[in-house]
Amino acid sequence: MSAGDVVWKEVCALADLPALGARQWHAGDTPIAIFRNAIDEVFAVLDRCPHKGGPLSQGIVFGDRVACPLHNWSINLRSGCADAPDEGCTTAFPTRVIDGVVSVGVPGA
């Protein structure tokens, strides 16, 4: 996805997200997990683990990773990809925080 294709959607305030936690955004039929880590970085990935589709939004967040709640795969929130030895990626969406408002970049028309 190049930057030009992205449409930014303001979704919530940073304060709406628990630190080292996540919340789910149903973007139409697309469940997107929005994460906030300990240093207030915000990440958004498709809320489906590449392994068996587990809801990543329910996992334990650490560093820039989340552990899937179903089988403990470790997913890199920047890339959406699983750490070795597991293989597979979920979609990662760009995010930005401006004046405490979180936006997620979704594919534009």
Added chain:
Amino acid sequence: MSKQKLVVIGNGMAGIRAVEELLKLAPDKYEITVFGSEPHPNYNRILLSPVLAGEQTLQEIVLNDWDWYRDNGITLNTGVTIAKIDRVKRNVIDSNGNATPYDRMLIATGSNPFILPIEGANLPGVIAYRDIADTETMIAATQQYSNAVVIGGGLLGLEAANGLKLRGMNVTVVHVMPWLMERQLDRVAGGLLQQSLEAKGIQFAIGAQTQELVRGESGRVAAVRFKDGTSIAAELVVMAVGIRPNTALAEAAGLHCNRGLVVSDTMQTYDPKIYAVGECVSHRGIAYGLVAPLFEQAKVVANHLAEYGIGRYQGSVTSTKLKVTGVDLFSAGDFTGGEGCEEITLSDPVGGVYKKLVIKNEKLIGGVLVGDTADGAWYFKLLKEGRLITDIREHLMFGESSLGDTGHQGQSSAAAMADSAEVCGCNGVTKGTIVRAIKERGLFTLDEVRKCTKASGSCGSCTGLVEQLLASTIGGAYSAESKADKPICGCTDRTHAQVRQAIRDHKLLSVPAAQNFLEWRTPNGCASCRPAINYYCMSTWPKEAEDDPQSRYINERAHANIQKDGTFSVIPRMWGGETNASELRRIADVVDKFKVPTVKVTGGQRIDLLGIKKEDLPAVWKDLDMPSGHAYAKALRTVKTCVGSDWCRFGTQNSTQMGKDLERALWRMYAPAKVKLAVSGCPRNCAESGIKDVGIIGVDSGWELYVAGNGGIKTEVAEFFVKVKTAAEVLEYSGAFLQLYREEGWYLERTVHYVKRVGLDYAKKKVVEDAANRKALWERLQFALDGEPDPWKEFAKAKVDTRQFIPIIPIYPGAGVPA
């Protein structure tokens, strides 16, 4: 800042392992230069015997190929030795005359084979058995000559003899001592070993003293002559009579050596800039010649080179396994016995099986196994842990499988399994896959096998099997690591016990406080350590520690049990498994209102509502208006009961009331792992008290308490704990036992594993025999549970973040649906 320079002298298993460990901790700290005298990258020296035997190739035993050095920015000089260490100028001069400066140095020069000082020792055809060149010389000799003599009936000598025999030579092993492998075996075991090797066609000259090696017409060795005047033809003589630490370079540099280069517990030599590991080292007077201790040393030295400064090497207990296919032999610890020792032996000379276990002060201190070594890893673990064996003594000889006969925790002998047989049922990993990974990728530890293959990485029930596979594939190189020695996770080097202790000693009240104090390497831990630390803080400092919901697994954050499709299951509490029309009606109404797809009666006498959406959880709880069943938590689950004396014609005690009282006293009790109780009203035991963490059986004269049972992955029958008279005593003894477990258990350790670790006698001493301690434990538990909230009703007090039940609904303009 420019990198410091690390010079590593020695390109063998110990030195390179240390470098690998260092790269894990501090990948960018040093510019590393390695010198190796052999013209090869680091290879697995232990596997030279299978190479000699034709079972593996040289290519297969390389541990770190040339690319590895390049990829890690390491300068590798092979075929180069170091002529001199200049400690004043801080550089080394190599055999090409080049100087290389260092800030720190690691000496890992290994050992040299000992050559008997006899006439003819320097003839062509006389070699030691140490490296790839020796192995190649031997293989070449087997193609030209037919008679070989191996001098030395130790581990290495016998492996050499076996390999030469397999390659078609006539082989005689000359051994001056009265039986083979006298440092690892007793006389009986040594004799049995000799028998099985004789069956393979190897000949022995036991007790024979070598006088000289006789020169043949060609100039090559032609025979071995003994002191009694007899001689044996030999065109190849392999000396395997022992090794000596290779300290010549260190001694020349003025470093203190005494049968090895002397190091402290941090693997530092007398020169603080210079560290040493491996066979060249003398630690507390011992020079180790097996690989497992060298790896432990490598870990410690890496820690200090990385300037973490917390590791200490405190010596190793070693075990030996002979790598001769078809001959099973295992030896560990002190197997000779002596003053104050007891021996248990099993001897079946015809069947070729001999086992001897040596016990001192109720602990296993050594053992020898011949013919059947399936339990070697288990005995070695017991030995290393120093666990009291009183409670398993009568079963000890019959191995781990005799302690329980269902499940699959390693008791199916791994060696007997077919390659296609599944070892790890969770991840579908076969024996063949694991063995191949161990061989091809040079794996040595359980963790490495888990990382590479995922085997035993999920429920862990096949851990024993995987350990057996490691032991049988790499033999003496494998050192069973017990959980006691293992760090909690990759974020730290601290063990569970150390973390618990620090939280208690230094009153650490939160996850970040503990991680900070204990110098965690990661900014906020991981999904393995955070829940453990959170539990340790909460259980050690009730009412004071700060619970961190984000350090709890989703089930304990959402207070329901996550299912494979992301929905949740809800199990309300039914005290003692009893319910009534009003509760059932409310449950039925919830099922209708929320369209619950599945309603299931659980094994714990409750009702499970499956397939509930997370958004609906608070409303479901409200409509149910029943307490949380904690069926999702590492906490008290159910107290299963039979109907007891109220109704049953056999009932001797009111088990239902007892169960309800226990459940009301103990609910909301978090623990290292889930806790299940049962109360039966008579010895017919309809509530299945025999497989519960605490199982109670009513008898005419009172109540019998059983502890540490488990009906899960591996069925474990609960052990008799105590018999009491009154219901009040049942509460106090059960509660005190559980509090002991809560205070001392490691996270995710069930009562069965906790009691196995500390011993049943210990638990009895603390709870049954010491009345004051029992009362104190029981009071501490009541204090911890007093006023604890029901998480389904008191959200704020239970720190339930209710935002999680509401998906984000964008309130800002421009938000919407992605195309």
